[in-house]
Amino acid sequence: MKLDARVPSGPLPQKWENFKKDQKLVNPANKRKFRVLVVGTGLAGGAAAATLAELGYEVLAFCFQDSPRRAHSIAAQGGINAAKNYQNDGDSVWRLFYDTIKGGDFRARESNVHRLAEVSVNIIDQCVAQGVPFAREYGGLLENRSFGGAQVSRTFYCRGQTGQQLLLGAYQALSRQIHAGQVKMFPRTEMLDLVVIDGRARGIVVRHLESGKVESFAGDAVLLATGGYSNLYYLSTNAQGCNVTATYRAYKRGAAFANPCYTQIHPTCIPVSGDHQSKLTLMSESLRNDGRVWVPKDPTDVGKHPNDIPDANRDYILERLYPSYGNLAPRDVSSRAAKRVCDEHRGVGPGGRGVYLDFADAIRRQGEPKIRAKYGNLFDMYQRITAENAYQRPMRIYPALHYTMGGLWVDYHLMSNIDGLFVLGEANFSDHGANRLGASALMQGLADGYFVIPYTLGNYFASTKQDRRSADASEFKAVEAEVTGQVKRLLSVNGKRPASEFHRELGKVIWDNVGMSRTKQSCEAAVSKIRGLREEFWQTVSVPGTADNLNVALERAGRVADFLEFGELLATDALLRNESCGGHFREEYQYPDGEAKRDDEHYTHAAAFEYQGDDKPPTRHQEPLNYETVKPAVRSYK
Amino acid sequence: MKFTLHIWRQANRTAPGRMETHAIDGITGDMSFLEMIDLLNEKLLREGKEAIAFDHDCREGICGSCSMMIDGQAHGPERGAATCQLHMRSFADGADIIVEPWRVGAFPVIRDLSVDRGAFDRIIQSGGYVSVNTGGTPDGNALPVPKPHQERAMDAAECIGCGACAAACPNASAMLFVSAKVGHLGALPQGQAERSERAKNMVAAHDREGFGHCTFYGECEAACPKSISTEYITQLNSDYLASAAKAVVKG
Ligand SMILES: Cc1cc2nc3c(=O)[nH]c(=O)nc-3n(C[C@H](O)[C@H](O)[C@H](O)COP(=O)(O)OP(=O)(O)OC[C@H]3O[C@@H](n4cnc5c(N)ncnc54)[C@H](O)[C@@H]3O)c2cc1C
Ligand code: FES
DSSP, X not given: XXXXXXXXXXXXXXXXXXXXXXXXXXXXXXXXXXXXXXXOOSHHHHHHHHHHHHHTOEEEEEOSSSSGGGXXXXXXXXXXXXXXXXXXXXXXXXXXXXXXXXXXXXXXOHHHHHHHHHHHHHHHHHHHHHTOOOOBOTXXXXXXXXXXXXXXXXXXXXXXXXXXXXXXXXXXXXXXXXXXXXXXXXXXXXXXXXXXXXTEEEEEEEEETTTOOEEEEEOSEEEEOOOOOGGGGSSSSSOTTOOSHHHHHHHHTTOOEEOTTOEEEEEEEOOOOOTTOOOOOBOOGGGGGTOEEEXXXXXXXXXXXXXXXXXXXXXXXXXXXXXXXXGGOOHHHHHHHHHHHHHTTOOOSGGGOOEEEXXXXXXXXXXXXXXXXXXXXXXXXXXXXXXXXXXXXXXXXXXXXXXXXXXXXXXXXXXXXXXXXXXXXXXXXXXXXXXXXXXXXXXXXXXXXXXXXHHHHHHHHHHSOXXXXXXXXXXXXXXXXXXXXXXXXXXXXXXXXXHHHXXXXXXXXXXXXXXXXXXXXXXXXXXXXXXXXXXXXXXXXXXOSOSSSOOXXXXXXXXXXXHHXXXXXXXXXXXXXXXXXXXXXXXXXXXXXXXXXXXXXXXXXXXXXXXXXXXXXXXXXXXXXXXXXXXXXXXXXX | OOXXXXXXXXXXXXXXXXXXXXEEOOOOTTSBHHHHHHHHHHHHHHTTOOOOOOOOSSSSSSSOOOOOEXXXXXXXXXXXXXXXXXXXXXXXXXXXXXXXXOOOTXXXXXXXXXXXXXXXXXXXXXXOSOOOOSSOOOOTTSSOOOHHHHHHHHHHHTOOOOOHHHXXXXXXXXXXXXXXXHHHHHXXXXXXXXXXXXXXXXXXXXXXXXOOOOOOOOHHHHHOTTOOOTHHHHHHHHHHHHHHHHHHHHO
16 A cells, blocks of 8 residues: 655645645636535535535535534534734744644644644634634634643634534535535435445445435545544543444545544543443533642542642642643643542542542632633533532543544545545544644644645546546445445344443443553453454344334444444554554553653654455554654653 | 333324333433433333434534423423433423424424424525635634624524424424524624625525414523524514615615
């Protein structure tokens, strides 16, 4: 397999300019002859579908929810970064680039990240023009807040609902194109396979969830913008429907899956309260602007009411360990700090898995109304779930799975190793290395959709011979038959165990063994346990009903079946990466103070896995990461 | 806690539906309403019976997927909350609970508790946007927006498009939904150019979809998980009249 990143020539800040200068263009009159299949209409896919349609391409867009407005992006709370430097506090494209590279623990591709920082400024302008109601100062100008891993204030936000407002902006732009007849939208439609003929992505096979009908669509390019795979862990902050099916099935058709073990654990989530729980709720990281993280110094104090523990007996962990970033230390670092103190039996709340996030000082300093104005909806959400009032006693928080940096491998053009298959947003692996900084996933999704793919896809069409196949071709029919076969197989097991039960067990295996920290033994244990579970699944899963109507148990079982295979790939990657970096923490590789220890000599590369068959191990390929501009350093937030 | 659930079952759009009764035990107060249905579904699957279909995704009150009439109230008894944010501690132990889909002609039931809300998408498609293409937009700070205007826009923009307003309205009117989008964009300078056209087109689309007329019962605001105010409907009416007046002047 050839992994050519196709990075344009020239010095880093000129690469994107050079690409645009050299790109080939499609004649406007010819654009309508190209059909683009966009799978997923969250921020990345929604923005791409709208923009490509505006340019004149024929767009077919798919999502599994009943409306594109409901994609998981809707739930993002905190904000979106951009190098606008409106605060005059020393921000620049370079600084955003550098923070992102460093935040990613020097495991991302420089050229992609620099482009991301460059176009970040356009995103804000675009969204403002669409009517996204970003927070404003009294003078009417845009307001910013700070996020983890940065010493400047560059995060734009809409109360605690930034993702919602950005997605509605993209959704409305998409709706306008649907109205204009440029986009045909297929909601409640799930992509179940990719069709590759002669090495090129030619189309997809979907199942219409309401009618159960399996159908093929042919196009000139396929864009996957299907989001991340955090739900492999069962409990995560992601929406229930988030899954790995589209990208995993593309992997089985030859697309390389890169760095699956790079997963992000978010430090500020509401702790687990019981087995019945179906998801964990995130408390936005923006809370760490004003909240102070602490636990009792003495394990015997953990049962006390927090307000009865005097300051002298509290350990403000992040302020102590990372004085220059304090409570705004990056996510991976903060999460591990929380885990460590809980392992020392200093955790609070049920099961001892929690730390306090305390607003008492901020309330004293700024007054309750100011705190309410900034975070009111988050405090309400917290109270609804825990029945506790965070204005009066500190919140309890604990890390939870939140985001996945790994994804399908893409080059600078966002094209996978399969010709004509492009991957956008959280579904690809491109920009965040081994750890993502807060407020940069929204930025990446919109950058990919609004400002990158419209250029790189045009270049692809202009430089490749158009050769669209018919969806009636035998190759499509063969894939359709496989999809139908898998559906039938699920329906015919006739077991007694719901798929959700396997999902819960799988999640526990993965969280315990390949979660916040990993070892060689734990990764190996995960692989063997997952194999056992998978076998059991295919013997005992219960999927009643039929294939020809809305069957929620069938949908769930299909997604769990893919997670049961994909989990093994993730654990394998974690096993083979013998270093700690970002979200991937191997206990064998750490400094005496517990910080992650990279091995730049052997692991400054992206690992891209190539599927070899169900009972053969995948091949691990490497894309070396050449740091031409930045010198990888020990990542310190002290 | 234990409950007796009476749940609407319907095989597809055209099949007749009926209520089905299920006893459920072992529920705790910190479970969400949907987690209770999950538990019931797991039980059904273990018995080889089909799971109850319902829409849900984010489970934190923001995606607008969940949509249940609970004891005749859209999203149940708690104010300012979607079904997924409703916790079982809001119910008395041992209660009978009636669970139905939205009952609105414009939202046909597709199965059990799942309805087709495509009508809302089509209303947005008729004009719920600012007509700008990607690229070539002015700097974000080029046009200052007074904070109160931005706050007013945001209050309306919070709408999650769940359909509770129409489900709660005795006339099955979705005017709160329409007015929230018109109110959001109308409060911002970016939305001015198309302001009256937008109101006109969206109201026309609303009527075409078969939603009823608004006669100000106010049930929508009470059911809205985001507590969006009916003030926006008043504003919509004046935008709509302005567009009608313009049409007369032109005509
Ligand atoms: C609670 C929470 C808060 C967050 N807050 C922030 C924040 O403040 N700032 C920030 O930058 N990031 C934040 N993130 C991360 C960010 O929201 C996501 O990374 C980002 O929105 C992903 O966008 P996307 O377009 O790639 O995918 P998604 O929004 O997940 O969209 C995926 C799309 O793919 C479709 N799809 C998936 N599979 C299939 C299939 N098989 N067939 C058809 N369609 C399919 C779905 O229907 C959907 O339309 C947050 C994440 C969470 C969980
Ligand atoms: S499931 Fe998203 S709002 Fe209820």
